[in-house]
Structure formats: structure tokens, C-alpha cells
Amino acid sequence: MVIIIVILNQEDPVLSNKKTRMSRQRKVILEVLERCENHPTADDIYLQVRKEIPRVSLGTVYRNLEILSSTGIVKRVQLSGSQMRFDTCTDDHGHIRCIECQRIDDLPFDPFNPCENEIQKRTGYKVVDRCVEFTGICPHCQGQNGEDAA
Amino acid sequence: MVIIIVILNQEDPVLSNKKTRMSRQRKVILEVLERCENHPTADDIYLQVRKEIPRVSLGTVYRNLEILSSTGIVKRVQLSGSQMRFDTCTDDHGHIRCIECQRIDDLPFDPFNPCENEIQKRTGYKVVDRCVEFTGICPHCQGQNGEDAA
DNA sequence: ATAACTGCAAACGTTTTGCCAGCAT
DNA sequence: ATGCTGGCAAAACGTTTGCAGTTAT
Numbered sequence: 049m050v051i052i053i054v055i056l057n058q059e060d061p062v063l064s065n066k067k068t069r070m071s072r073q074r075k076v077i078l079e080v081l082e083r084c085e086n087h088p089t090a091d092d093i094y095l096q097v098r099k100e101i102p103r104v105s106l107g108t109v110y111r112n113l114e115i116l117s118s119t120g121i122v123k124r125v126q127l128s129g130s131q132m133r134f135d136t137c138t139d140d141h142g143h144i145r146c147i148e149c150q151r152i153d154d155l156p157f158d159p160f161n162p163c164e165n166e167i168q169k170r171t172g173y174k175v176v177d178r179c180v181e182f183t184g185i186c187p188h189c190q191g192q193n194g195e196d197a198a
Numbered sequence: 199m200v201i202i203i204v205i206l207n208q209e210d211p212v213l214s215n216k217k218t219r220m221s222r223q224r225k226v227i228l229e230v231l232e233r234c235e236n237h238p239t240a241d242d243i244y245l246q247v248r249k250e251i252p253r254v255s256l257g258t259v260y261r262n263l264e265i266l267s268s269t270g271i272v273k274r275v276q277l278s279g280s281q282m283r284f285d286t287c288t289d290d291h292g293h294i295r296c297i298e299c300q301r302i303d304d305l306p307f308d309p310f311n312p313c314e315n316e317i318q319k320r321t322g323y324k325v326v327d328r329c330v331e332f333t334g335i336c337p338h339c340q341g342q343n344g345e346d347a348a
Numbered sequence: 349a350t351a352a353c354t355g356c357a358a359a360c361g362t363t364t365t366g367c368c369a370g371c372a373t
Numbered sequence: 374a375t376g377c378t379g380g381c382a383a384a385a386c387g388t389t390t391g392c393a394g395t396t397a398t
Binding site: 126127128129142144153167171172173174175176178180181182183184185186187190 | 276277278279292294317318321322323324325326328330331332333334335336337340
Binding site: 350351353354355356357358359360361362363364365367368369371372373 | 374376377378379380382386387388390392394395398
């Protein structure tokens, strides 16, 4: 993962266009994002970063997430709920959220590939992206209250 | 579509549980929603309703959308962009948004049905809902600036 | 010197809430 | 009389922005 940072410092074509520097704040934000499994919100990230840089501001977190996502290193994912979420993994994949505990997991496969052509054919749209969220009850929560869940 | 309203007045089991009345405002909101093709935002709906009930408030629109969606008559759809969108059609379907003109169309078929079992099997989640948004360029916009789009 | 960056605080847009009055049962 | 409802205004919430000072090149 450090590779990303090194690439950035060494004139990554995408970032060098934007004359972007790898500040301490940005580095930590990226590290948090890589460490985090659960598609954190900006505020989640802020709280994590604060452990390391106590005076960091939420504005800085948002600004950096914006810059990082404009480069494609980070992906903003709009899932249900009122907050934007962020993700380092940029390949297409869906998400599944537990309606009990709110955890969000990645789908282990892409359910859409076979559909894009079909969509293009039937709607006339030229498809450029997709975003999917399933909701359900995760195995753990099914265990906890199997009666409800079933 | 009026059927819905009639049902509501005649003690629809869902709504009668909630002791919900069909007020003029709620009726108009529902009508706007049924007339609207394009997954309107609360504000879109507010502006439409105001044509008929000039003193209606935005709060009322939100309150009613909340009530209607809790009964399942209306579905909140969280798509990209900062605003919630609403939809009368409650059967599962995906959406596709044009990145040029922002219009949103329904997908003419459900690309997920075959996936749910697979997801359940592979993630252990019990799937209860799904939400999908594709983005692309609609046929109209492809025509307008085919060079860009292609 | 320049340009990117930060923290802070204010502003912004969307949604929710509290209050009191009105209306249907 | 009760309780769902509406209008209004304020609050809440997530996010963005302006500013002045700091840091890296």
C-alpha cells in the first residue's frame, strides 16, 4: 500500500498534472482509508486521523478526500444513508449492508458485467459506471437473532 | 392511480394501522409523484405542489414523503447526488442516470434476480433489498455531442 | 517567491423538528 | 375531546468555502 504514496511522490502522471503534494494529513488519510475495511464516512476518517494528528480539521479531510477521489485513488461511494462513504478499492464492485448492524461488505464478485451490454442495447445509454448496494442481514446478525431474521 | 387514494380512504390495512388520513396535501404530493417520470427530489415535488397549494411548506412535503414511504407506497431512492429522490413505483428496478443531462430512467428489466441466490450463497447475507444506479450517456445526449460521448 | 496546503470558522443546501393552530373523527 | 395534520421557523446535519497563516519547492 505504501507503494501508492511512493508513486505519488515520484511524479505520478495523474497527480503531477495537478501539482499535488503528499502532505502528512493526506498521507494519514490514505493510510486510514487503506486500513479501514468498512467504507468509512468522512467523519469516521476524521476521528481516526485525529488520533495521529490531533489538530486536523474536518475541512482538511473533506478537501483531501475530494482531491484523492478526483485522481481515482479513492472512490466516493454513495450508499444508502445520508453520508458519503469512501473506499480505496477502485475496481467495480457492489456492496452489501447489514440492516441490523450497518456493516458494509464488498460483494465478492461483480454481478453486473453480464448486464451492461444488455442495458446498452435496451436503453440506448452508453454505460460508464454503476453503483449497487444490496441490503440484507449479515451472517453474524442472523446468528444473534435468528427468529427476527428468519 | 386514483385507486391508491381510494384504497387509502377505505381503510387500507397498512395505512389504517397508522391512523393516517388522506389530506389534500398528501393527495397532491402523491399525484405529483405519479405524474412525474423523473424521480423527483423533495424540492421538485414541493415546487409542483405549490402550483396547486401555494402555501404548502417544504416541511409538509418531507413529512408526507416520510409517511408515504414508511407505508411502502412511495420509495425513497438514494442515488448519486446530494438529494434524496422519490418514486411511486415500488417494484424492484434499477436506475440509469445520464451524466450529461442528469435525467434518470428506470431500467427496463431487473438485472439482479439471478444474482441474489449467488450473493446469499457467497456472502452468507440474507438479502432483503437492493439499489442500483448505472450512469451513462443517454441516447439524446449521445446524439447532441457524439464526439464527446464516443 | 510561489503555489499547495492547513486549521478555523462561517456559509451552504438538504432534511428534520418543535410549536401552535386547524380540521376530521 | 382527541389526535392527525399543516404552516412556519428554527435547528440539525453533512459538506463546502473563504481566509489568513504555514510549509515545501
